[in-house]
Amino acid sequence: METRVRGECQSLNNLTDFFLTPTNYTFRDFSSAFGNDVAKSIYKTLYNPTYSKKSFKQIFPVNIFTDKVTKKYVFELSDNRQIETVVIKRRTGNTICLSTQVGCPVQCRFCKSGENGLIRNLSTSEIIQQFLFVNEKINRIVFMGIGEPLYNYNELIRAIHILRDRNGLDFPTDGISISTVGPIEKLQMLREEHIKVQLILSLHATDQETRDYLIPGMSTYRINEVIALTMDYGRRHNRKVTIAYLLLPGINDRKADSECLSRWFGNKNVVINLLKYNGKRTHEFRPASAQEFNHFKDHLEQNNVQVTLRHSMGESIEAACGELVIK
Numbered sequence: 001m002e003t004r005v006r007g008e009c010q011s012l013n014n015l016t017d018f019f020l021t022p023t024n025y026t027f028r029d030f031s032s033a034f035g036n037d038v039a040k041s042i043y044k045t046l047y048n049p050t051y052s053k054k055s056f057k058q059i060f061p062v063n064i065f066t067d068k069v070t071k072k073y074v075f076e077l078s079d080n081r082q083i084e085t086v087v088i089k090r091r092t093g094n095t096i097c098l099s100t101q102v103g104c105p106v107q108c109r110f111c112k113s114g115e116n117g118l119i120r121n122l123s124t125s126e127i128i129q130q131f132l133f134v135n136e137k138i139n140r141i142v143f144m145g146i147g148e149p150l151y152n153y154n155e156l157i158r159a160i161h162i163l164r165d166r167n168g169l170d171f172p173t174d175g176i177s178i179s180t181v182g183p184i185e186k187l188q189m190l191r192e193e194h195i196k197v198q199l200i201l202s203l204h205a206t207d208q209e210t211r212d213y214l215i216p217g218m219s220t221y222r223i224n225e226v227i228a229l230t231m232d233y234g235r236r237h238n239r240k241v242t243i244a245y246l247l248l249p250g251i252n253d254r255k256a257d258s259e260c261l262s263r264w265f266g267n268k269n270v271v272i273n274l275l276k277y278n279g280k281r282t283h284e285f286r287p288a289s290a291q292e293f294n295h296f297k298d299h300l301e302q303n304n305v306q307v308t309l310r311h312s313m314g315e316s317i318e319a320a321c322g323e324l325v326i327k
Contacts, residue, residue, distance in 0.1 A: 021058060022046055023132070024125035026158055027165045040167055047132075047168035059083075059129045073134060077102070077126060081119060083146055085130040093139035098130050100156055101147025106181055106217035108204075110246060110279055111321075113146045114217075121152040127159040131169075141171065144179040144200070144321070148217075150186035160195055173197060179244065181218050182226035191233045200242040200273070201230045205252050206260035214251070227264060234269055244310075246275040247288040253296055262303035271306040278321060 018025060018033065022042065030039035062082065063074040069089045076082050086097040101121050104114035130145075131138065141163065143149040149156050156178070163171040177198035180187070190199075205211035205223070212219040218226075234241040243265065247253050265272060274297060277287045288296075297307045310321070 021123070021125045023058075023128045023162070024123055024158075026161045027167050028161075043165065043168040058123075058125055059133070061133060071134075071136070073130070075130060075133075077122075083122070083126075083130075085134065085145060087134055087136050087138070089136075090140075094136045095140040095142060096131060096134060096136075096138045097142050097145045098127060099145030099147055100127060100143055100149045100152045104147050104217075105151060106148045106215060108181075108202075108215050108217075110214065110248070110277060110285055112279070118147075118151075121155060122147070124155045124158040124162065127155060128162055131163065140175045140177070142177045142179060142200075144177070148181060148183070149178050150180045150183055150190065153186050153189060157193065157195070160197060164195070177242075181215055182221065182230060183218070184221050184225055184229060187226070187229040187233065191229065191236055196237045196239065198239060198242070199230065199233050200244055201226070202244045202246075203227070204244070204246045204248075206257045206264075210252055214246075214248075231268070231270075240269045240271060243270060243272045244275060245272055246277060247293060247296060248277060248285055249288050249292055251284075253288065253292060255299070258296055258299040258303075262300060262305055266304045271308055272300060273308050273310050275310045275321060 018030070022030075023046065027039055027043055030042050034042075058078055059075040061073050062076045065072040065074075071087045071089075073085045073087070074082055075085060081102050083099045083102060085099060088095045088097065099122065102119040103116055104111070105118040107114035107117065131141065143156065160176060163169050163176065164173055173196055177200055178190070179200040179202060181202045202215075203211075203223075203226075204214050208223050211223050230241055230243075233239070243261075245252070245261070261272060274293060276293075277285055279285060281287070293309060297309065300307050
């Protein structure tokens, strides 16, 4: 790392980039290039709450939508593309939902974010600046906005290192979560990282055929392998794993589905987070009723599975899960 960065800094263009887009670089990058004392001084200034909101912007808020508990920021990027970032007010503080890509290659059938496929990855700086330029004090970060975070792996990991660095933002690791559909090779890489963030697996099915239909971009990955690696991450890092499960009546809410989830996750260090469908009602998809939610939840709990219900927020401003879009 040090050799690479010092080599980069021999180029005037790369040296200039350090100061034009400083939020693209980790503390280690600055320390390797300029020494530890200079790096500490830069980070102290760069991530000062007042200073960081005034300088080094490569993204610009062009619109803000609000309801009682949710605020959606629309950011314009340097190439005139737009992404969306959401802040959710909870009893325990504010959660920010960060985007990692412009568009999404996974193209879940129930999600608007991937309707036009993947345009490009966000840079580390573009990820970090979503966090820097919201007005709320944040105590939880979820990489659950537009894009599949693990398909922008290197920029994601760099962003997490910057967020956690004690010389700068010093955000607690326990407050950072990655939500992923679970590409195998990326899960394997994440398992070997020493960052111990919270992991959320977007599962949404208990059999291969249903998952391939709902998440076409994951059809090359076997569902059992995805689950096994997710559980292995939890054991290796001593983390409770969250399984996100969008309950879709007539598709993945059969008794056989709850029985399968119970076999996989009963008496395990796992919580299943049941989600409501937020898109337009179609001949395929509709939101589950309260009765359907409770019936499915009760069956899981009877089999020693921990279950929570994710209450939809931001629907009135199209800021709920599955509703974020690019422009």
